[in-house]
Amino acid sequence: MKTDFKFSNLCGTVYSKGNLVFSPDGNSILSPVGNRVTVFDLVNNRTETLPFENKRNIRRLALSPRGNILLSVDELGSALLINYRKRTVLHxxxxxxxxxxxxxxxxxKYFVVGLGRHVEIWRSPGYTKEFAPFELHQKLPGHYDDITHISWSPDSRFFLTSGxxxxxxxxxxDSMEDYTATTLTGHRATVIGSWFSKDMRAVYTVSADGAVCVRRFRVRGVEENLLFGEFPVDEEGKLLPTMWFTEHRYYTGTISNVQSAAFNPASSILVLGMTNGVFGIWEMPDFNQIHTLSISRKKINTVAINPSGEWLAFGSAKLGQLLVWEWQSxxxxxKQQGHFYDMSCVGYSADGQYVATGGDDSKLKVWNALTGYCFITFADHTSAVTALQFTKGNQVVLSASLDGTVRAYDLVRYRNFRIFTSPTPVQFNSLAVDPSGEIxxxxxxxxxxxxxxxxQTGKLLDVLSGHExxxxxxxxxxxxxxxxxxSWDKTVRLWDVFDRTKVVERLEHGHEVLALAYRPDGKELCASTxxxxIHFWDVAKAAPTGTIEGRRDIAGGRKTGDKVTADNxxxxxxxxxxxxxxxxxxxLGGGNSMYVCLYDRRSSILLxxxxxxxxxxxxxxxxxLNSKLMTEAGSADLIDSDGIDSDTEKQADRSLPGVKSGDKSNRLLKPEARTRDVKFSPTGRQWAAASSEGLLIYSLDETMVFDPYELDEDVTPDTIRDLSRKGDHLRALVNGFRLNEKYLIREVYEAVPPLDVVLLTKDFPEAYLERLLKxxxxxxxxxxxxxxxxxWISGLLSNHGTFVKARSAALQPVLRTLQRGIARLHxxxxxxxxxxxxxxxxxxxxGKRVAEAKEEESGDITMNDLLSSFNDGDEFETDGEFDEDDTMDVDSASAPSAAAAATSV
Structure with a gap:
């Protein structure tokens, strides 16, 4: 078995905190998810989590205008310089x-950083590795309080900071003679954002109380607005005294405060996100309201607009919600949302195409393992979902909950079609479905x-008692x-559910049993205590066959509140x-730790x-832990000293002015790094872990792995291509698998004539059958x-059915992968x-109407007649399927072939 699993994707969490960034083409959006960055491809409907991690949760993202450089900054100011196109960390x-x-x-050329109350201008680094890529251009004195927003002018000569x-x-x-930084006042609350207009003749500022100001630039004593950046001079060449003034002051008229804002200079659209989950769109500079909509129950933490101004992105950290809205249509x-609380369980469908997750928020979500999108959410449970499982046919998923019910969901019609309950209220925390899906x-x-x-009936068949x-x-x-x-009574019991007269086998353990799993062939069982x-048992003999000591392997780190070290x-x-x-x-095993361990069964060693x-x-x-972080009020990591991450910032920070340490009673809750459930995909190509970070998916990546098989000196790409050109396709294909270069295998595979496929499959060596199917x-x-x-598939399975049946256990992952691909294409x-x-x-x-008309005229039907009738666009009517007002738009490219089919019928 191959063990080079690599991190592939992060599902289950779509947004945590920070800002959203659109790509330069506007087709993708970058979202910070914990200490990782997830890219949502809005055109191809795919997600990708970039293969790097910050030290802590990401607070700000910045993408260069060309899309080459990505800056990812965490909560304490540690930044990663990333080559976005190659997905590599440079510095x-x-x-x-x-x-x-x-x-x-x-x-x-530059990027501006707001550090507390100060502003720093840095030269943009290149997208190749350098010894010191960051070069400070200028450091400027800032505001009297923390900076909240930075924006640039269209000509890149000036920038605005709000505080x-x-x-x-x-x-x-750059320094300019006789020019100093200008301060614009007039707001009575925190300024959320400020922007230049496209023509640089106005500046728009928005404050938290819903006030929007339009400011103009002019010469003192002259009532003519000027273009900012072209400063007027007198006859002697000296700069004339200029000023900014407030031309208009508008109010949103909402009772809630403004939490986030964004402005698109190309379309002059201003979008404001409120604390009550409502957003509004206004057209500047006249502040004409275009649209208002409630999209969330909690505050909208961030707003972003794509370069063309068509799509709006909203993120809500409290709900973990990410929305992209097309405001014109x-x-x-x-529209994606993760679990509100931690994930508790995970399960793969039989073909590995879907992944289902259950959470403590009583929701069951089903994700597409290929795209990473959640396509259905079931919220019928009233308490935490503790276990779930797919049936063999992939059309039903069942979930158990602490609310005392087990629910069966139909994945075809997306509904809850069966509810299983007990005679007395209980709390279910485990679930199992037999392979036939009947029990x-x-x-x-x-x-x-x-x-x-x-x-089938939903009736209670039996109650198995015996555990203590x-x-x-x-x-x-x-x-x-x-x-x-x-059970926690230190036993594992084997029940014969179809013959209750048989004795129940008891497998005794020395400690409480926490989890168990059957081997795919059903001959062995493992249980963790x-x-x-991890104890292994022979099911037929009910005898132990081995033990793995994993206590040191699964041990995690030290918690902030622990009084002892991690080892003790x-x-x-x-x-x-x-x-x-x-x-x-x-x-594969996971627990309340930051580690997931993979063990080899035969040797009982950690792989x-x-x-x-x-x-x-x-x-x-x-x-x-760092002892310097310990204060008289506890660990400094649990104290929100600046209130930036607090939901009740204004109410929680009651410290006196000038106090540096903040309010020591304002503590944070740090979630624990742990894994609640792990599952292997039936295809064997990936495995998933339900963790506190979300649904982590690890998969095999063989694109850069050279793994030859029975390689000789004569097996080279040139000789393989020569065999294919000469018509010896079987030897060319076999040698391609021996060299194991995927591009070469595909080249000689697709060169085989379709009529020769059946003959090749009869003579194909069975030693390479698994590789070809894979x-x-x-x-x-x-x-x-x-x-x-x-x-190819039909020929291989028909001619080598005996071999496939004999090695069904080894070929099962490959066959499941084939089933998934064929089902998806179907x-x-x-x-x-x-x-x-x-x-x-x-x-x-x-066609029938034209035929009837021609019969009356005793003429022949031609293709032109049918196409002319097709292009007439007349109203039509069928036997109950269309109304007389219905019309049908047909692609002109498909009209001749479709009309020909209709003529032949």
Whole structure:
């Protein structure tokens, strides 16, 4: 089994805090998710989490105008310089202060950083590795209070800074004679943002109380507005005294305060996000209200507008919500929201195409493993979801909850079609479904019983009693013959659910059992105990076969409130979730720690140790704590000294003016780094972990791995291409797999004539069969040669069925990957056919009408007759499928072929 799993994507969390940034083309949006950055492709409907981490949660993002350089700054001012196109980190830098805002100039030569009350201008670094890429251009005195917003002028010569001191300052990048920074006053609350107009004849400022000011630039005593930057001079060449004045003052008229704002100079659109979840769009400079909409129940923390001004992005940190709204058509481009609280469980569908997550917020979400998008959310439970599982057919997902119900959801019609309950109220914390999908079992915390229902009728079939403590986990044997249950009473019991006369097997352990899992072949079972050990049992003999000591491997870091070191603490040193790999050769385990461990079953050794996060904003990440951070009020990490991250900032900060340490009673809650559940994908290509950061997905990346198989000196790319040109396709394909270069394999694979596929599959060596099936599974979703691939699959499985059946356990991951690809293509083609169904009906009816008309005239039907009738666009009517007012728009490129089909019919 390959163990080079790499971090692939982060789902389940779409926005945490900070600002949103659109790409220069406006088709993607960058969102800070904890200490990572997720890119949402709004055109291709895909998500990508960039493969780097900041030390702490990200507070500000800045992308250069060309999209080459990305600056990611965390809460304490540590920044990453990233080559955005290549997804590589170029440099680490510390601004030595909390960054309030950071913005690139429109020409990309400079970027401005607001550090507390001061402003620093830096020259933009290159997008290659340098020894010292950051060069300070100028450091300017700032406001009397913290800076809240920075924006540039269109010509990149000036920039505006807004602050909590209710003022806006106008700075020049380069020193200019007789020019000093100008301060614009007049607001009575914190200035949220300020911007130049496109023609630089006005400055728009917005404050938290909803006041919007339009300011103009002119010469003193002259009532003619000037273009800022072209300063007038007198006859002697001296600058004339100029001034800014407030031309208009507007108010939003809402009872809530303004939390965030954005302005698009190209379209002169001003967007304001309120604290009550309402946003408004106004056209400047006349402040004409265009639209107002409530999109969230909590405050809108950030607003962004794409360069063309068509799409608006909103982020709500309290709900973890990210929305992209097209204001002209009033439709959602993107609407995603993560779990409000931690994820508690995760499950893969049988083909690995979908991932379902349950959370403490009583919601069940289903994600597309390929795109990373959540496409359905079920909120029927009234308490935390504790366990979930897909049925074998991928059309039903079941979830157990602490509210005492087990619910079955239909993934075709997206509805809850079955509710399983117990005679007395209990709390379910484990769930299992037999392979046939007919029997549903759930274990409870309080009565220590296992309830069994029928999926078809929903009736309670039986109650399995015997455990003397809460049941921690349930698992059906892959063949469906028995049910295994683990409990805190230090036992694992094997139940025969179809024959109750048999004796229940008891597997005794020395400590409380926390989790269990069956091997895919059903011959072995593993269970984790509270002392950090993993025990393996032979199911047929009910005898132990091995033990893995994982206490030191799973041990996490030291928590902020711990009085003892990480080595001496006993918390978090056990596995609360186990899972076998798809081929059964490895075991994956996770617990209340920042580590996930992968063990080899045969040798019982640690293969790899994955650290799910390096985010120091979480508790339990650091092994040693810094004693300098300890104060008389507790750890400094738990005290919000500046109030920037507090929801009740104005009410919480009651410190006297001049106090540097802030209000010591204003503490924060640091979430703990832990893994609640881990699952391997049935395809064996990836695994997922439900962690405090979100749904982490790790997958195999073989693009840069050279892994030859039975390689000889004569096997080279040139000789392989020569064999393919000569028509010896079988040898060329086999040698391609021996060299194992994917581009070369695809070249000789697609060079095989379609009529020769059936003959090649008969003589294809069985030693390379698994590699060929895996190769087809990898390219089938991205290739257009659908019929060609299906010929290969059909021929291989028909001619080598005995070999596939004999090695079904080893080939199961590959076959599941094939099933997922074919199912996805079937779904895509089905949707296209459904869209064209009515168009074909219309063409057939038009053909019949033309035929009837020609019969009356005793003439022949020609293609021109049908096309002319098709292009007439007459109203039509069918047997109950269309109304007489319906019309159909058809692509002109498809009209001749469709008309020909109608003529032949």
């Amino acid at each position: 680490y830098f510390n601004f030595k202060g909390k960054v309030r805002d950071i913005q690139f100039s429109p020409d990309g 909590k001191d209710m003022t806006t300052k106008v700075y020049s990048v 009033e439709t959602y481009v993107l 549903v079992c759930a274990g409870c915390l309080d009565t220590f019983e296992i309830y069994m229902w029928s999926m 403590a809460p049941i921690s986990s349930l698992a059906f044997r892959p063949d469906g013959l028995s049910l295994a249950s683990s 509270l002392d950090g050990q 603490t006993s918390s978090g040193k056990s596995f609360n979730s186990l899972c076998y790999s798809a081929d059964g050769t490895a075991v 790899r140790k994955f650290q799910i996060t390096k985010n120091q904003s979480l508790d339990g990440v650091q092994v040693k 190769f087809i599974a990898d390219i089938i979703e991205s290739s257009q040669l659908l019929e060609y691939h299906l010929r 779904q895509d083609i089905g949707s296209v056919c459904d869209k064209n169904h009515y168009m074909m009906d219309y063409l057939l009816i038009q």
